[in-house]
Amino acid sequence: MYIPPHFHEIDPDQVRAVIEAAPLACIVAQTDQGLVANHIPLLPAPDGALIGHVALANDMHRLIAEGQEVLAIFRGDDAYVSPNFYPSKPEHHRHVPTWNYQVVHCHGTIAFQHDDHAKRAAVGLLTRTHERRLNGKDAWRMADAPADYIQQMLAGIVAFRITVNRTLAKSKLSQNRDERDYLGAIAGLENSGQSGVAQRMRDRLKP
Numbered sequence: 001m002y003i004p005p006h007f008h009e010i011d012p013d014q015v016r017a018v019i020e021a022a023p024l025a026c027i028v029a030q031t032d033q034g035l036v037a038n039h040i041p042l043l044p045a046p047d048g049a050l051i052g053h054v055a056l057a058n059d060m061h062r063l064i065a066e067g068q069e070v071l072a073i074f075r076g077d078d079a080y081v082s083p084n085f086y087p088s089k090p091e092h093h094r095h096v097p098t099w100n101y102q103v104v105h106c107h108g109t110i111a112f113q114h115d116d117h118a119k120r121a122a123v124g125l126l127t128r129t130h131e132r133r134l135n136g137k138d139a140w141r142m143a144d145a146p147a148d149y150i151q152q153m154l155a156g157i158v159a160f161r162i163t164v165n166r167t168l169a170k171s172k173l174s175q176n177r178d179e180r181d182y183l184g185a186i187a188g189l190e191n192s193g194q195s196g197v198a199q200r201m202r203d204r205l206k207p
Contacts, residue, residue, distance in 0.1 A: 006176050009169035018076040018104045025072040031063040043125050050162040053122045061112045061158045070110045076102035077196035085188025086181040100197050102171045108164040122159035173201045
């Protein structure tokens with residue numbers, strides 16, 4: 001990934017925020033049948049690995065070799081930035097359109113897990129995290145469903161772990177602009193309904 005120095009994101013809190021806010025990763029790998037890409041929600045484990053699962057019918061776990069390197073891409077908010085957002089534009093017109101975004105690339109090796117314990121752990125982590133965020137004390141639990149039904153569902157999936165060995169992150173959020181144009185970009189994005197990117201930019205103003 002091309003990362004100019006001023007867009008290189010090295011703040012671990014920012015990297016974590018992108019992954020948490022956009023957990024649906026695109027997992028890319030080279031196989032005997034060429035490149036394959038699958039969109040799968042992933043969550044970080046306490047040891048830093050990425051945890052997920054796929055349907056047993058998904059050929060991903062047959063096409064990708066055990067221990068092979070894969071790339072997991074997490075894409076945060078993005079938005080078009082018009083030159084009209086910049087207060088300095090009428091003065092010299094030396095601006096062109098651009099695109100603001102945040103993205104995290106996690107490189108690592110993948111290991112597929114077919115045992116019941118690993119599959120329960122993967123599903124449990126995913127559901128606990130997102131159910132608690134969405135429903136709080138009313139969060140759905142695996143125990144809410146009949147045991148035989150859960151067992152049937154688990155039989156139809158394959159769990160996996162990606163051991164991350166390299167992370168590259170990019171926050172292209174108008175850091176190369178002077179203060180008034182930076183603030184103008186925030187206002188322009190907010191006025192055009194792109195509040196997510198605008199808030200990410202506003203957060204960077206905080207001491």
